[in-house]
Amino acid sequence: MLLLGVIGGPEIIVILLIVLVLFGGKKIPELMKGLGKGVKEYKKAMNGVEEEINSVADEAPKQENQADA
Numbered sequence: 001m002l003l004l005g006v007i008g009g010p011e012i013i014v015i016l017l018i019v020l021v022l023f024g025g026k027k028i029p030e031l032m033k034g035l036g037k038g039v040k041e042y043k044k045a046m047n048g049v050e051e052e053i054n055s056v057a058d059e060a061p062k063q064e065n066q067a068d069a
Contacts, residue, residue, distance in 0.1 A: 019031075
């Protein structure tokens with residue numbers, strides 16, 4: 001049975017070797033720095049969306065209470 005989407009140790013090593021051959025040792029730190037910045041921006045954006053959803057959800061009951069009064 002073939003399991004798609006399962007990545008083990010040997011596959012990761014092969015991928016890392018391909019990246020090393022394609023980009024060279026000097027470019028890898030720059031790539032990782034860029035990747036880290038991208039992940040940081042993604043998390044920041046997700047937190048912003050979550051905060052906005054929570055603020056809207058908190059305001060909805062207040063508006064309903066004011067409409068009932």
